[in-house]
Amino acid sequence: MKNGLYSLHVDLLDGRSGKGSGVALFRDGKILGGDAYLYYVGSYVVSGDSFKGEVTVTQH
Template structure:
């Protein structure tokens, strides 16, 4: 289930792609990347995910994936597990498809720690290949 929290957003249009970081909290979206800020609202109903975002430039740098800085994006898609994928169009750039995938940011405490003990290595258990 998609829950409130921090997410990495991977997005693309025909002009390019990029990544940013967003916070989903109580139906609101806040976030940005190195040059563009995003804000808006979202809804999750079962597996249906919808959002409306507005963008604005906050720093000099590369052009946006829309070719203009200030747009309103209307998105619809699915939220499966802790991920969401959605797409939409931008009124200010007719016909341009925008796609985005949200992936949760995991803290160090949430990561599975894998332990390897060199004493567990037994070369006798390796597969035997044909010797020429």
């Protein structure tokens, strides 16, 4: 995972109907991002060719 600004496109899979798009900055193990209604804060770790992360999404 290279440090950079990434475009996100999401489909809700929890029984509710909805889609969303936003941007997230992945930098040195931290994630920051958002869209018109939400902001994202989290962290990630890289292992070989994959990464695993956790993000908290909050309405602003």
